[in-house]
Amino acid sequence: MNISCNIKINHVSRVEGHGNIHIKIKGGKVMEAQWEVVETPRFFEAMLVGKQWDNAPWICGRICGICSIGHTLASIRAVENAFGIVPSEQTRKLRLLLKHMETLQSHILHLYFLAAPDFLNTGSVFPLIKSHPDVVARAARIKLVANDACDIIGGRRIHPTRTVVGGFTMLPDKCMLETLKRRLEDAMTDLHRTAELFRSFPVPDFMRETEFVSLRGNGEYPFIGGDLVSTDGVRRKEQDYEKMTNEYTVDRSTAKWARLSRDSFAVGSLARLNNNFAFLHPAARELSESFGLRPVNHNPFMNNIAQLVECVHVTLDSITMISEFLDAEWDEPRQAVKHKKGKGVAAVEVPRGILYHSYEFDRAGKIVRCDCVIPTGQNHANIQHDLRELAAQSASMGRKDAEIELLAEMLVRSYDPCISCSVH
Amino acid sequence: MPVEKYLGVPLHRPKVAFFEFTACEGCQLQILNNEATLLDFLSLLEVVTFREAMKERSDDYEIAFVEGSITRADEARRLKVIRSKAKILVAMGSCACFGGVNQLKNRFNNLAWVKEQVYGTFPIETEEARPLEDVVPVDLKIYGCPVKKEEVEKIVTNLVLGKSVNHPKYPVCMECMANDNICLYKLGEPCLGPVTRAGCDAWCPGSRRGCWGCRGPADAANVDQIISIMDEHKFSAETIIDRLECFGGFREFAEALKKKTATSKTKKKRAGK
Ligand code: SF4
Ligand code: SF4
Ligand code: SF4
16 A cells, blocks of 8 residues: 655645645655645734724724625724624624625635636636636626625725724615615526536545534524634633634744644634524525535535535525615614723634634723734644644545645635735 | 737737735735626736636746735745746735835834734744835836726736836825715815825725825825825824825825924923923
C-alpha cells in the first residue's frame, strides 16, 4: 500500500484570503498535515481606539468585502447594545432582510464560483462560461437579484451606506421592493435547478465528530442576536461570547484560533442547521432531508448543501417579509442616538458562521476597547483537525497524490473560509 | 457576445492579472459583482491570474490590477515582482491608492502598541501601511472604497482601446447636485463632498450618508476650505478629522487640521490664563 507524498499548496485558490496546505505522508504515516494562515493583519481592533462611536460600523464593515453587511450590522448591534438602544420592529426586519440578501449572494458566490468548479473539473468558473453557459447565467442571475436587493435596502452591495446606529438613513422604494419580490419568486426556480446541479455532485465520504456552535433560534432560524449554543450542550448569553470562543494564538497563523468543549469546533451553515433544523422554512427543511442532511451531520463537505438549504430558507423568508412591508405603512427610518459609557456585545450569524463584535465606550462616546471574533477564525482549528484526519484516511486508503491534493483543497473550500477577515 | 471588433478594428485582448495585498478583497469582488455585464467585460480581457476566482496562475500578463496596501516586507517584494512583469500596473481602491482604512493604525506612530493591543505578547510582523506608489511606480489609480464597478469598466475599456483615462477634477458635490439629492448639511450631517474627488456619482450622499472622502481630494481642495465649512456648520474638528483620516487620501489635510486645532487650543488656554 501507498504511500508517500509531499503536498504543498501555497495560497489556496478560490478562497478569500491567503492560506497554505502542507501534507506530508511517509510510508503510509502522516508526518505533517498543516493548515497555515499567512494573511497580513490589519489591526482593526487597534485602529478604532480613540475614535468616536459612529466610526465603528463604517470602519469595521471594511473587515470583509464579502460579508461587509454582516460586519456592519454586528457592529451596529454592539453599539446599540452598549447605548441601550432597542431597534424598532421595522428596523429589525429590514436589517434581517438585508442580511438574508447578503447570505444569498455570498452562498451563491461560494457554491457556483468557488465550490462547483471542483466538481465540474475546471480550475475556475471562467471556462464554464463556454462549456456550461446556462449554469453560469443562472448563478449570475441569482447573485444579481441578491446584490440588487442589497443596493435597494442597504444603499450599496459592498460597504453599505444606509445602515446606521438607530436604523437606516433612508428606506427602500416600495416599487423596487415589489419588483424585488417578483424576482425572488423567479429565483426559486433557479434555486431548484441549483439543487439539481448539486445533487449530481458526489459529496466526499468523510466524517469527523465535531462540536458545532451557532446562535440558538428562539421561534425562528437565528441570524441577528440571541443566545449561543453548541451541539455539545453548551449554552451562553450573547454578552458572554468570550467563554464560547476562548481565543488563542498559534505559531503558524496570523489569525487567532478558538476552542470550546473539544480541541476545535465548527461554525457556519452546517453549524446553524445542526442547531436549528426545526426553525428552517418547511420547504428548506424538505430540501435538506432530500440530501440526507439532518442534525447532527458531521461531514464538513455537507456545508455546501447546508448553504444551499439556507439559500432556499432566506429567499422564502424574504418574500414573506417583503409582502409584509408592502402591506404596511413605513415608520420613521431611524431613531435618535444618545451615546453613553458602557460595553456592548453583538453576535450575528454571517454567511460563514457566528460573528462577534464587542466595544467599550467612555463617557464621551469614544471607543476605548474593541474586539471582533470572526467565523473563519473560529473554524481554523477545525480545518486543521479535519485536514489531519483526511490525510490519515487518505494514507490508509492509498489515495493518489492528486486526489489527496484536490480533496484537501475541497475540504478547505467547503468551509468557505474568509481568511483576510479572520486575521483582520 | 464577445466583443471581437471595435469600430471594425480587431481587438487585442490583453492578458490581465489580479493581485491582492492587505485588503478586504471588496474591490476584487466588485469585479465579480458585475453580474449583468460581467461576461461582456470579461470578453474584453484574458484573465490569467485571479486567485480569488481561479486555480490557474500565470506570470505572463500585461495589466496587473492590484488591490490592498503594503504592510509587510514580503508584500513589498511580491509587488516589485509584479511591477517587473506588468506593462501597466493599476492601483485599485483606496487601500492601494492611499493606504485605505489600514493606514489608520499609522496615526498612533507606535507599532509596538498596535501589535500589543491585538496580539498581546504574540510575535507578529507588520509595518506602517503604505500605498502601492510608495513601493513601486503606479501607472493608473482607480479610486474608491470600494471601487465603483461602472467606473472600473469604463477605465478598463479605455485602457484596452488605448484611450487615455481621465479622472474628474471637480468634487462630489457637483455630482450630488446634478442628482438632486438633499444636501446633508441641510439635515445637520457632516459631508466631505465639497472637497472630495468626484467619480462615484455621489454614492453616499445619494443614500443620505455624508461623504467620508474615500476617493481623496479633488484638484482644488484645500484645508482652509474644510475649516471654513466646519466652522460654518459648527462641526467639531474631531468629527471632520475622523472623516479626513479614514481612507488615507486626506492624510496631510487631517494632519494640518490637527496641528491647527492643537495650536488654537493652546492659544485659548493661554488667553484664558
Ligand atoms: S479599498 Fe475598501 S473595498 Fe477596496 S480592498 Fe480596501 S477596504 Fe476593501
Ligand atoms: S450632500 Fe455632500 S456632496 Fe451633496 S451637496 Fe451636500 S455637501 Fe455636497
Ligand atoms: S460619496 Fe465620498 S465616501 Fe462615498 S463613495 Fe463617494 S467619495 Fe467615497
